[in-house]
Amino acid sequence: MYGIYIYNSKNRNITIGTKEEKKFSLDIYQIYTHDPLEELLNEFREGQFSTTLTSKQKHMLLKMVRKNRPAFAIDEEPLGKIRGHDIELYLDVEIPYPPMLRRPPYPESLESRKESEKHINELLEMDVIRKIRHKEIV
Structure with a gap:
């Protein structure tokens, strides 16, 4: 029959197996200092x-x-979350918009679409973006 016996005394003795088989004496010298x-x-x-x-x-x-950890990016929340410091973005182009802004969205492959939706849902969950109605003025 084997067992581990630990005796707390002046020295720390650890015996593995029977008392006669293997006996180790460990002296504790290292003191942990909290820095x-x-x-x-x-x-x-x-x-x-x-x-x-x-x-x-x-x-x-x-x-x-x-x-202020919530304000910084980490793996679980890559963009961080800051409440009460919303920003407003203004387009510096007037109506009629230039042709590049009037273009319809280009078609995506199914795989690319799934990946885009995944990222969009991630941004929605983190409150970085929000859904708006079709004709809502932002």
């Missing part, structure tokens, strides 16, 4: 920072990014 900057850097490990930033400036920047 908040390292934790933040690990969370944003793919980010690149200017070499001119001090350690304190990096820490402040990373805290601000973490606090």
Whole structure:
């Protein structure tokens, strides 16, 4: 019969099998120190920072990014979401529109159409775009 026995005493002893077979003694020397900057850097490990930033400036920047995470792009929400800061786009061309703007949409293949609809639905779910009625003035 095999088992693992762990004794907590002055030294940490681990026995695998019977007590006579294999006995290991582990001394714990490493003490974990909690460094908040390292934790933040690990969370944003793919980010690149200017070499001119001090350690304190990096820490402040990373805290601000973490606090405002919804505003930044991540894999799950690639465009980010910012509420209350809507923008308005104006066309700088007057009616009658130039021929390029009056062209009918070109036909798409079925595969391309499915992919386009997938992306459009994704943007609708993230509230980046919205559906409008046919003659609605935007």
